[in-house]
Amino acid sequence: MSREAAHALRAVRAIRRARAEGSSRGDVVYAVYAGVMVAAIVGVPIVRAVVLYLAEPAASAVLVDVGPTVSGTVFALACAAFVALGGVRGPALLSPFLLFAVAGGGHPRRRTLLGPVVRSVLALAVAGAGLALLPALAVAGVGDATVGGALVFAGAGALVGVVCGGCWLLGQRVTAAVRAWTVVGVVATWAAWVAVPGIGGVLPWGWFASLFPVGGGEVGAADAALGWGALSGLGVLAAAALAVTPMLLDGLRGPELLSQAQRWQTAGTLAFTGDLAMAMGEFRAVPRRGRRLAAIGGGGLALMFARRDLVGSLRTPARFALACAGCVGFGLLITVAVGASGPGVWIAACAAAIVGFLALGVWSDGFRHVAEVASAPPLYGVSTLRLLGLHAVLPVVGGVVFSGVGVGVGGVVLGGALGGVGGGVGVEPSWSALVAAVLCVLLLVLVRVYDSAKGPLPLTLMAPVPTPAGDASALVVAAWQADAVILSGVVVGVTVVSVAGGVGGGVLVAVGLGVVVGWMARARVLAV
Incomplete structure (x- = not known):
């Protein structure tokens, strides 16, 4: 390790130690308490109202009919959206000062940037499980599915969240052209899944859609095997996303990382002062194509x-x-x-x-x-x-x-x-x-x-x-x-x-x- 890298590492550790000392245990307990109370007062009534509405006969009938298709569609479009989002704000993001310290140090980025990526992937996994559990419980509540099927679908939602996290990091790593072609490819496979019957068995969107809990009766051996095969496929895909994370982190470029960090810091400052229009303007794309198109x-x-x-x-x-x-x-x-x-x-x-x-x-x-x-x-x-x-x-x-x-x-x-x-x-x-x-x-x-x-x-x-x-x-x-x-x-x-x-x-x-x-x-x- 070079002397400059060791100095940068000591500086980062000193900053983290100062932040840890600045936030007492009481502050952490209060933050947890406030989060739990907000979720209990605001979140629980909203979730309960949504579940009760989805459990109504008319709504549950629509949910059973379109649930698999909508689930696969949401999965595909979420993957495409996270790939595109990576070019604006990726999961590997720190403040400009910390990013400059760790990026200029000589340490591999799989170590210095792993923390924010892990937090982002965990958040997406929890969000995916929660969003999948909501309609699954509504269907199970009216007897159209079993509780076990609902839990399996929630687990599949967590795996989908991990895959979306991998797509997010991939969008941050690749160039704009590769990012655009990746989005087009994902949308094309989704369109093929919708248009061509029987192709869902080889596409992730079809795997997730097949796990949507429909049918409250006994599940046959063939259907159970297909379900476990789809869940295993999603698991392999999530494991692959986690496996390539270190390689993607090491391939991140310093100028792009610093540009994203500075842009988000500026946008956060503008949003804090109440100027949301200027904050959103920080992310408006700069015209770079179609210069030969005549506007007049x-x-x-x-x-x-x-x-x-x-x-x-x-x-x-x-x-x-x-x-x-x-x-x-x-x-x-x-x-x-x-x-x-x-x-x-x-x-x-x-x-x-x-x-x-x-x-x-x-x-x-x-x-x-x-x-x-x-x-x-x-x-x-x-x-x-x-x-x-x-x-x-x-x-x-x-x-x-x-x-x-x-x-x-x-x-x-x-x-x-x-x-x-x-x-x-x-x-x-x-x-x-x-x-x-x-x-x-x-x-x-x-x-x-x-x-x-x-x-x-x-x-x-x-x-x-x-x-x-x-x-x-x-x-x-x-x-x-x-x-x-x-x-x-x-x-x-x-x-x-x-x-x-x-x-x-x-x-x-x-x-x-x-x-x-x-x-x-x-x-x-x-x-x-």
Whole structure:
């Protein structure tokens, strides 16, 4: 060991010793106590409500029908998402100072960076087991599965979490091109699993889907053998992910590690001060592709602006692909919400609102440009409101097209189950879902316009708000930061519920909501 490496190692140990001395045993006990109390007060009621809803006859019937397909799909898309996430924030991450100390020391990274990776993989394993156990217990509670099957599925969920951790570290290690091709390969194998019958026996998505606990009767010897084979396959895959972890850690490059650490430290500081917009801007992809695509062309203003915005989004292909996938997922969730009943409508509608709001943000960069130039004199005789309308062409067209694709996918995959829940109305839920998706896209575009002119956090909101329970200023800041997301959940939820009760009434309700949100957006934009 060189003298510089030994000095760096002593410095890191001194820092860790100082941190350990700074946090007393009482602080650790209090942190554990606070975490347990928060989980008991907030988490347990939410989990109980979800399990009770899934245990209802209509919901459990849908869960039994689509549970295996959804489980395999979630596994595949999670692997692809974690590979992509590795390029932004990998599991092997330390503060810039510690990273500089250990990376410049000469020690193998399999030793210096193993701690955060182990913690991340353990967290994903626990999360995977919990998310798998939730629907499994609901199915077992109505007698459609055994408790043993539910526990086996939870164990498979833990193995899936370990595999996702390996994909996360792989995405941090490889280059951008390899990362993109890996994501494409995972999505392609998932599409093959969905389209080709009988191929699930050789794909991990099929292994996990086959372990979904359905059927409350006795399990035959052949089915038991297939189940243990699928569980063994997932175990081998998780073991392989753990085995290659040291090699992946040693291959991590110092500049990329330091860049990620500095970016996340800056984003954390901005988020702590309440500037979430600037914090999210730290992770916005830099345009590096499509420089030869002409952004300016002929045609009217609407076509010219649509082409300009489309070319701008294509110059960040990953963001464009996420926008398309997000809008497809939005349409799929709208289909689920229209065909559900009870609290499931609001759960699916709120999930769709969040996904759609985030997906449309990729095509809404023009709105932010309008907000920046709103106080300047209008260029070429185009007013601010007309400029907003011109920039709205791409998000409206893209959102409607890809959400319509999502509704079609939902009608094919979930058509039978939703038709049964909807009282045997046949193809009507698909048309209702299509109308609801189109209306919700238009409303979410208005919400995006409203959010684009938000501006920085007012300093008056940072003032203390004394209450009997303590200072509530953090809640005020959180509500101000999440106002667009909350508004999205309200307008999408109300629209979906109204369309499910009748298409005509739903259209009238959506028009009323559009007038209100449009007035709010107009007032905020003109006040800039």
